Amino acid sequence: MASRLQKRMTLRRKLHVLKTLTNSKSVKKSSIIFDAFLHIYKLQLKLEAIKRQYLYLMKHIQEVKVEKVGEEFLVRVTCKKGQDVLVSILEAFEEMGLNVLQASVSCNYFLDIEAIVKAQDQGIDVREITQAVHKAIGKQDGEGTQIV
Known part of the structure; x- marks a missing residue:
């Protein structure tokens, strides 16, 4: 079994990766996760806009x-x-x-x-x-x- 210290280090590493991917300035774990969800949502909106533009081009x-x-x-x-x-x-x-x-x-x-x-x-x-x-x-x- 992994010790508590190893689990804590793994969690910190994952939170650091999330912070760097989403350019989050938050410090709290819950804020970092919320920023990640917000970043994913924005990416989904951008993807939908690109799909709409692509379908428009395909049609016209x-x-x-x-x-x-x-x-x-x-x-x-x-x-x-x-x-x-x-x-x-x-x-x-x-x-x-x-x-x-x-x-x-x-x-x-x-x-x-x-x-x-x-x-x-x-x-x-x-x-x-x-x-x-x-x-x-x-x-x-x-x-x-x-x-x-």
Whole structure:
């Protein structure tokens, strides 16, 4: 069995760890424990705020960037995952007469697409491609996104 002195030293060590983790200035054991509970509660509130912000981003993120590189276009799309979003984007490319030369797709938390496309018709510009991709994403979200 551990002696009283060892138990007291163990308790003091644990209270010291609690004081350093929570930046408590208290001296009494009950105050240190209360400060620890308060610190845990504040951390829980911060975690909930981060989760709400993350869920908001997951729901509303949508970014489309199109750059002209020589005769080809570099299309970067980041949006929330949804059923057949990739298919809608590829169908939009096909309707515009764009051939996908190379593509990279990632679908961890968001749908990330990076594609190099080449237009069969030379009259297509960056704005038309951007609008078509936004329209394809908006179709899947059930919203009519307005592009300015």
